[in-house]
Amino acid sequence: MPDKQQLHALVDRLPEAEAEAAARYLQFLISRDEEPVDPAMLARIDAARKNPAPGIAHEDVLREFGL
Numbered sequence: 001m002p003d004k005q006q007l008h009a010l011v012d013r014l015p016e017a018e019a020e021a022a023a024r025y026l027q028f029l030i031s032r033d034e035e036p037v038d039p040a041m042l043a044r045i046d047a048a049r050k051n052p053a054p055g056i057a058h059e060d061v062l063r064e065f066g067l
Contacts, residue, residue: 014022
């Protein structure tokens with residue numbers, strides 16, 4: 001298993017074009033250690049998934065924007 005020093009070496013070898021993607025991925029990994037979602041929020045998410053809003057028809061959106 002790599003240690004932080006090995007990770008630093010990998011980052012140093014990383015092409016500049018990949019730096020942004022690597023930073024986003026590392027931020028994602030770190031964010032998983034943050035506070036978990038509270039049960040009330042999970043219940044609201046579950047309820048929303050069970051009863052999705054009907055949405056807006058594509059034609060209605062086009063009409064609203066005069067397209």
